[in-house]
Amino acid sequence: MDWNSWLPLWIVLSSLLPGLLIFTLAEDRYVLRTSLNMGGVLLKLGLVGWMWQGVKAGQDYYFELPFLPGAPLVLHGDALSMQFVLLSSVLWCVTTLYAIGYLEGSPLRSRFFGYFNLCVSATVGLALSGNLVSFVLFYELLTLATFPLVVHRGTAAALKAGRRYLAYTLTGGTVLLFGAALLHSLIGSPVFMPGGYLQPLLAEHSGVLTLAFVLLIAGLGVKAALLPLHGWLPEAMVAPAPVSALLHAVAVVKAGAFGIVRVVYDVFGVEVMQQLDLGWLLVVLASSTILYGSWRALQQQDLKRRLAYSTVSQVSYVTLGVAMLGPVAAIGGLVHLVHQGVMKITLFFCAGNFAETLGIHKIQELNGVGRRMPLSSTAFTLGAAGMIGLPATAGMLSKWYLATGALEAGYPWVLLVLLGSSAMNAMYFLPLLYRIWFLPAAPWPQERVLSNRFETHWMLLLPPVLTAALVLLMGLLAGTDISPLSWSKLIVEREFSYD
Amino acid sequence: MTEWTLWLWPGASYALPQGPMVFWFGFSLLLWCCAALYSMQTIQSRKTLYWISFVLAMLGNLQLLLAQDVLGFYLGFALMSLSAYGLVIHRGDKTARQAGRLYLQLAILGELLLFAGLLLRVDAAEGALLIANLQTIELTPLTLTLLLLGLGLKAGFFPLHIWLPLAHPAAPVAASAVLSGAMIKAGLLGLWQFLPAQDPLLVSWLPGLALLALGSALFGALIALLHQSSKVVLAYSSVSQMGYMLLALVLYWASPPELQTAAAWLLVGYCCHHALLKSALFLAAGSVNHYRLSTWHGALLLWPLLSLVALPFSSGAMVKYGLKQGLSESSLPALPLLDALLAFGALCTALLALHWLRLAKAQWQLPGPSLPGTASLAWGILVLASLSMPGWFAALRPQWLASLSFSAVLAALWPVALALLLHWGWQRSGWQLAAAWQQPRSPALGWSLWLKAGYQSRSRALPELRLPAWRQSERWLNRRLATESLLPGVCALLLSLLLLLWLLSG
Amino acid sequence: MSLVLVALALPLLAAVLALCWRRQAAWLVWLAALLNLPLLAVALWQVVTSGSQPLLLSSTETGLLNWQLTPLTALLMLLVASIHFLVASYSLSQWRFAGLSLYFWPLAALVQSLFFVLLLSADLLFWYLSMELLGLVAVALVLLAGKKAWQAALRYLLLSLAGSLCFLLGVALLYTQYGSFALSELTLGIAESSGDPRLALWLMTLGLMLKAALWPLHWWLPAAHLVAPAAVSALHAGLIIKAPLFLLWMLWSQLATPAIAEVGSVWFLLTGSLALLAGGWSALRAPLPKLMIAHSTVAQLGYGLLALGLMLSLAEPALEQAFWLFIMAHALAKAAAFLAIGEMQLRLGGKRLTTFRGASQTMPLAMFALAVAGGSLIGLPPSGGFLAKWQLLVPLWQQSQYWPVLLVILLGTLLSAGYVFRLVVLAFYRARPRPAGFKAPVLPQWLALMPALLVWGLALFSLPLLHWLGG
Numbered sequence A: 001m002d003w004n005s006w007l008p009l010w011i012v013l014s015s016l017l018p019g020l021l022i023f024t025l026a027e028d029r030y031v032l033r034t035s036l037n038m039g040g041v042l043l044k045l046g047l048v049g050w051m052w053q054g055v056k057a058g059q060d061y062y063f064e065l066p067f068l069p070g071a072p073l074v075l076h077g078d079a080l081s082m083q084f085v086l087l088s089s090v091l092w093c094v095t096t097l098y099a100i101g102y103l104e105g106s107p108l109r110s111r112f113f114g115y116f117n118l119c120v121s122a123t124v125g126l127a128l129s130g131n132l133v134s135f136v137l138f139y140e141l142l143t144l145a146t147f148p149l150v151v152h153r154g155t156a157a158a159l160k161a162g163r164r165y166l167a168y169t170l171t172g173g174t175v176l177l178f179g180a181a182l183l184h185s186l187i188g189s190p191v192f193m194p195g196g197y198l199q200p201l202l203a204e205h206s207g208v209l210t211l212a213f214v215l216l217i218a219g220l221g222v223k224a225a226l227l228p229l230h231g232w233l234p235e236a237m238v239a240p241a242p243v244s245a246l247l248h249a250v251a252v253v254k255a256g257a258f259g260i261v262r263v264v265y266d267v268f269g270v271e272v273m274q275q276l277d278l279g280w281l282l283v284v285l286a287s288s289t290i291l292y293g294s295w296r297a298l299q300q301q302d303l304k305r306r307l308a309y310s311t312v313s314q315v316s317y318v319t320l321g322v323a324m325l326g327p328v329a330a331i332g333g334l335v336h337l338v339h340q341g342v343m344k345i346t347l348f349f350c351a352g353n354f355a356e357t358l359g360i361h362k363i364q365e366l367n368g369v370g371r372r373m374p375l376s377s378t379a380f381t382l383g384a385a386g387m388i389g390l391p392a393t394a395g396m397l398s399k400w401y402l403a404t405g406a407l408e409a410g411y412p413w414v415l416l417v418l419l420g421s422s423a424m425n426a427m428y429f430l431p432l433l434y435r436i437w438f439l440p441a442a443p444w445p446q447e448r449v450l451s452n453r454f455e456t457h458w459m460l461l462l463p464p465v466l467t468a469a470l471v472l473l474m475g476l477l478a479g480t481d482i483s484p485l486s487w488s489k490l491i492v493e494r495e496f497s498y499d
Numbered sequence B: 001m002t003e004w005t006l007w008l009w010p011g012a013s014y015a016l017p018q019g020p021m022v023f024w025f026g027f028s029l030l031l032w033c034c035a036a037l038y039s040m041q042t043i044q045s046r047k048t049l050y051w052i053s054f055v056l057a058m059l060g061n062l063q064l065l066l067a068q069d070v071l072g073f074y075l076g077f078a079l080m081s082l083s084a085y086g087l088v089i090h091r092g093d094k095t096a097r098q099a100g101r102l103y104l105q106l107a108i109l110g111e112l113l114l115f116a117g118l119l120l121r122v123d124a125a126e127g128a129l130l131i132a133n134l135q136t137i138e139l140t141p142l143t144l145t146l147l148l149l150g151l152g153l154k155a156g157f158f159p160l161h162i163w164l165p166l167a168h169p170a171a172p173v174a175a176s177a178v179l180s181g182a183m184i185k186a187g188l189l190g191l192w193q194f195l196p197a198q199d200p201l202l203v204s205w206l207p208g209l210a211l212l213a214l215g216s217a218l219f220g221a222l223i224a225l226l227h228q229s230s231k232v233v234l235a236y237s238s239v240s241q242m243g244y245m246l247l248a249l250v251l252y253w254a255s256p257p258e259l260q261t262a263a264a265w266l267l268v269g270y271c272c273h274h275a276l277l278k279s280a281l282f283l284a285a286g287s288v289n290h291y292r293l294s295t296w297h298g299a300l301l302l303w304p305l306l307s308l309v310a311l312p313f314s315s316g317a318m319v320k321y322g323l324k325q326g327l328s329e330s331s332l333p334a335l336p337l338l339d340a341l342l343a344f345g346a347l348c349t350a351l352l353a354l355h356w357l358r359l360a361k362a363q364w365q366l367p368g369p370s371l372p373g374t375a376s377l378a379w380g381i382l383v384l385a386s387l388s389m390p391g392w393f394a395a396l397r398p399q400w401l402a403s404l405s406f407s408a409v410l411a412a413l414w415p416v417a418l419a420l421l422l423h424w425g426w427q428r429s430g431w432q433l434a435a436a437w438q439q440p441r442s443p444a445l446g447w448s449l450w451l452k453a454g455y456q457s458r459s460r461a462l463p464e465l466r467l468p469a470w471r472q473s474e475r476w477l478n479r480r481l482a483t484e485s486l487l488p489g490v491c492a493l494l495l496s497l498l499l500l501l502w503l504l505s506g
Numbered sequence C: 001m002s003l004v005l006v007a008l009a010l011p012l013l014a015a016v017l018a019l020c021w022r023r024q025a026a027w028l029v030w031l032a033a034l035l036n037l038p039l040l041a042v043a044l045w046q047v048v049t050s051g052s053q054p055l056l057l058s059s060t061e062t063g064l065l066n067w068q069l070t071p072l073t074a075l076l077m078l079l080v081a082s083i084h085f086l087v088a089s090y091s092l093s094q095w096r097f098a099g100l101s102l103y104f105w106p107l108a109a110l111v112q113s114l115f116f117v118l119l120l121s122a123d124l125l126f127w128y129l130s131m132e133l134l135g136l137v138a139v140a141l142v143l144l145a146g147k148k149a150w151q152a153a154l155r156y157l158l159l160s161l162a163g164s165l166c167f168l169l170g171v172a173l174l175y176t177q178y179g180s181f182a183l184s185e186l187t188l189g190i191a192e193s194s195g196d197p198r199l200a201l202w203l204m205t206l207g208l209m210l211k212a213a214l215w216p217l218h219w220w221l222p223a224a225h226l227v228a229p230a231a232v233s234a235l236h237a238g239l240i241i242k243a244p245l246f247l248l249w250m251l252w253s254q255l256a257t258p259a260i261a262e263v264g265s266v267w268f269l270l271t272g273s274l275a276l277l278a279g280g281w282s283a284l285r286a287p288l289p290k291l292m293i294a295h296s297t298v299a300q301l302g303y304g305l306l307a308l309g310l311m312l313s314l315a316e317p318a319l320e321q322a323f324w325l326f327i328m329a330h331a332l333a334k335a336a337a338f339l340a341i342g343e344m345q346l347r348l349g350g351k352r353l354t355t356f357r358g359a360s361q362t363m364p365l366a367m368f369a370l371a372v373a374g375g376s377l378i379g380l381p382p383s384g385g386f387l388a389k390w391q392l393l394v395p396l397w398q399q400s401q402y403w404p405v406l407l408v409i410l411l412g413t414l415l416s417a418g419y420v421f422r423l424v425v426l427a428f429y430r431a432r433p434r435p436a437g438f439k440a441p442v443l444p445q446w447l448a449l450m451p452a453l454l455v456w457g458l459a460l461f462s463l464p465l466l467h468w469l470g471g
Helices: A003-023 A030-056 A079-102 A109-128 A132-150 A156-187 A206-223 A232-238 A241-249 A252-276 A279-298 A303-323 A327-358 A374-388 A394-409 A412-438 A458-476 A484-496 B020-042 B047-066 B070-088 B094-124 B131-136 B141-155 B164-170 B173-194 B200-224 B230-254 B257-290 B296-308 B315-329 B338-363 B373-392 B394-403 B406-429 B444-455 B470-483 B486-505 C002-020 C025-050 C071-098 C104-120 C124-143 C147-178 C183-192 C198-211 C220-227 C230-240 C242-255 C258-285 C289-314 C317-348 C364-378 C384-398 C400-427 C442-460 C462-468
Strands: A061-068 A071-077 C053-056 C066-069
Touching (some): A003 A030, A003 A071, A003 A109, A030 A061, A030 A071, A030 A079, A030 A109, A071 A079, A079 A109, A079 A241, A079 A252, A079 A458, A109 A132, A132 A241, A132 A252, A156 A206, A156 A232, A156 C400, A252 A279, A252 A327, A252 A484, A279 A412, A303 A327, A303 A412, A327 A394, A374 A412, A394 A412, A394 A458, A394 B070, A412 B094, A412 B444, B020 B047, B020 B373, B047 B070, B070 B094, B070 B131, B094 B164, B094 B173, B094 B444, B131 B173, B141 B200, B164 B230, B173 B257, B200 B230, B230 B257, B230 B315, B230 B338, B257 B296, B257 B315, B257 B338, B257 B394, B296 B338, B296 B373, B315 B338, B315 B373, B315 B394, B315 B406, B373 B394, B394 B406, C002 C071, C025 C071, C025 C104, C071 C442, C071 C462, C104 C124, C124 C230, C147 C198, C198 C242, C198 C258, C220 C230, C230 C242, C230 C317, C242 C317, C258 C400, C317 C384, C317 C442, C317 C462, C364 C400, C364 C442, C384 C442, C384 C462
Antiparallel strands (some): C053 C066
16 A cells, blocks of 8 residues: 555544544543544644655655546645645644633534534645545535534524525535536546646637636635625624634635635646736735725624624735735735634634633723733734734735735735735724723623633633744744745745746 | 844844944943833833833834844834834823824834835845845835835824824833834934935935925924923924934935945934933933932933033034034035024024923922932933943044034034023013913824724614515415415316317327 | 346235235335345346346247346336335334334335336336336325325325326327337337327326426425325335336437427426426425425426436437436435434424424434435535536536526525525524433434435445446
């Protein structure tokens, strides 16, 4: 057996199997469930680490299973997929810890963690999928696996959000499927390759290719929350905090953004995109989403909702960077894929901590939290600083590369978009920080004592602290080999150096 | 050094300061240390907040002085600006919060403009990230405007000073001292480093900038006379002095290459002079306001003031003389009435000093706790440094010596004498400005509020959901279709079959 | 070959025995169904390895009984047997509780035998006979529900008879024109002679559409499903209405001349599209879960019609595969859905949609079965429904003139997602506390889940499957 070709499958299975096992566990099997969860996560992390160094050394990981005629199920580890796989497995690790702490003592934990693991399997599968059909497959599975998490609370509001989520994502998935079928009918479903595989069709089928592009982007745009298709995201914040954190940072929106990256670079390819003149369309769409999301975030009074609109805006940075079709902008977009994930997950963890410990949901209730929960508040501050793009944080680097790339790719007005968005980011995050640190504390809505030693339960505290540290480290130590920036450069090098 | 900068962000690079920058770094460090010393016993409330902000701002300031690359400078600049918010707002009352808000809004605005400007510069340099690499790249009107605005907002010369007279008085005195002494200089440093001298576009803008600088110098001093709070007066004095420093910078830009080093020394000398004396004055203002002082404190209070009005032997005389001399030798198109304007500026500064002295005297020896020893020490060190500056700032010694010549002494003294006369006359006559002119309120606070309303809109109530009307009719139709359409349908079908059969047999 | 005949005879025997020993009826029929599975699997393996075989029961070459076993029929027989087995097992596991009549067992066994006859024979007379009998058995099954079912059963009987009558008329017409019942000879006859098979074909089509509840002749279906017990609904939606559909496909693919096929194509595309849309909408708005699934059947059969209509004009092998895949996926998914719904209604007590509130906690397995089956109905990958839809989509994209069909499929998919998740979402409400003794037995739920898992398994097995389905 060739171990290398099975590695992608093992990475997917390392969370799928624990997930299926967890479904069968009784509610009170806390120890077994936790060890399955953490064991799966750590095993996955190890496997991913191994694959990471292999990919870096130029090794190829390719697994194939017959599926449709002419379209096998392919799991393929390349540089781009490693970016997303690594992001999801690292963040999943902390989120699992967080979720265990968060759900302590609440009902239906087996169901929750079962779906939780399915969700990571789908995400990782999506990252590793090597052709369009496999991508569509995991894309749909992700929708299905996430839905029970969104509606986990089972309240009327949660169900309403769940319905909306499904309405959007299933429609998107169907449209994506149609687009994939269209491309399949033209040229089959070859393995993703740098530079795309549609070059031979360009002469005859340019109209059909444009149609396919529109279909694919519409399908992916739902999850990536591009402008007219973003409506589900702010609603979905009724989910429990770890789920929101995942939805916004890794699983769903990133799946959409990652898909756009794949479609632009590995299906269509830069040259075809340029010749079909499709890039600007996406740039305009992403820019308007960025501005609109920030603008709506300004008007929200609910903490998580504000964060949700901020996601709408921030995820489009990735799309923007990719759509400008220049190498530097691509670095910006790809690195933001990681940076946004880490920053947003920090923010959602902290919001969850505030809600769990002190019952804070509204922005007005945040006054003086900084002194009651200094560590969470510090983490929140770092996350917010990253979102604004303040220097020394990860967000600054993405912004810098995006902006330089915009100038390089001939979209100088994008600079204005970035500046405007940063300004609005500052406008909706700084007042929060002001309330947290500088205003005197009011009585908390609903305080619970979760720990005698720390400000809240340690499982709730550790994840945001870790990710906040990451936000800073990714910004400061961007020059190291293991930083997302270096990896993005590697990806871009590989994506732009075909011929 | 380069070994570990590889690990940092792209292009990260540091160097130990050299040449005039040694002094710049030195006075910044001294200021921060003295401010820390002063704060040790004078800051009683919200200590954690204060010290965290203080340390972060200090780190930012020192970092930007050491950084040799664009991102490093920007990092330090932003860290310094934003952390200083914690210092401005430390007191926590309404005015402090308002001032803080304006400060933060403008700081963020400045960040963004600076970001855009730097970005465009780096792009023009094809991605080179070292500041040194930018020196050969020509400016465009856009980048020049962006950088001037972005850095000028921090440097605080007219008309970008609007946050300054609000933020300085709100902050604790030690913070005001570093704010005015070290931090606003960072803006000037940025201008100095990022705008290449001899750039054609910059050169063509220089007369305008010189006018702006002079205007700022006069405006600050004059407006200061309208205010009755000693710290506000000092803040306006900073605006005025920043005007002079901008003039020194303009001089640097205008000087031919062989004179550039001298101009750079003059610029650094002016900054150093102002930093030391202004921080000493702020400490003085704070000490006078809140503590009971002993008599020898009076000397500490007076000396920086004398240096401010550029009395002979002071560092003020040294740098002012240098500036005058430089202006007369420079290749700037001759400004009419330049000498007169400078003399008028000196008069205004002297008036300002007297005005401030009067305000300080009103506070002198009011009941209160006595000044802690560390605070006195910090204050003393600063005054000592300012006093001895002509001694250790060797590069400007010729100017200092020249300023001791008779004509120079006369030129320096007559505005002061005239100011004394005017002040005396004013005091005697008891003449007051109209109330409308007293303590003019800055319109900036209004703008700040307006901006705030933009991002803190209230949530609106959602409209109620109603069951759509078509559901009723649908229900009715369902019932009909389910029960009553079946038999007629079947009959019609059978009939049509019979018809078909009949047709077929026929 | 005798394996298949044994498989045909076994349920028949079980039915007769079950009528004699009523107490053992359940076990007998279940045992017959169980035995049939390995038999048919072996038969499938044989026919796949050695090609299709004629089953000559009489010595004459042109005898009445020229039956044939092809990979397709073998596969369909296996499908019928497995659905039958699962339904039988489900009924066995809970029939005492459900109050199912003992007559269910012989009738169910008859369904299997009759279906086998229909699949194996390739001549019109046997088709008519088996279909007529299937219709009667189906009415009898619906009647098992007791008095409340009378009205619905009566309507069903009436329409079924009318449909059979139409079909018979068509058969008679063809026989008078070409002198044969055998499909192969009819094909030859139509190709050679100048006779006009049009009227006969359309009459038969009318009859079949009525019996298969194809839109617009579907009104009887929801009412019948509503009253029938779960096991009966599962058999009915899974198997019985597939019989006329099978015939429809055989008739049109074999007998239609190009000229007729052109008209037929338009007709089937039209009815198929309308079925998808109208059926989907009715399902979306249905107030009761069983009604919803019944309307969904109407809608899903629309896919079959679309595939048929496209096949008639495009003659792509992928479309044929798509058609059979739709049949198989739909049969399995519907069986699972009806069993799951029946089980939940039984245990949770209630017929309305609100019964399902919190079902994901009270009866997680059954709800999961319903969701999984629903996933295949929507066509989510990697289910059988997805496979079928993919096979339909890919040839469609190559023919740009059929873009309205694409639009219809898109809308149909969205509608199906709408009604499936309307049900599924309800299950995720927090459940109200159940009475202390409440405990849903697990076995029936697993049995309901089985067909749903099978339909998702189809996708893993797709390449050989597509190979057997021709093309």
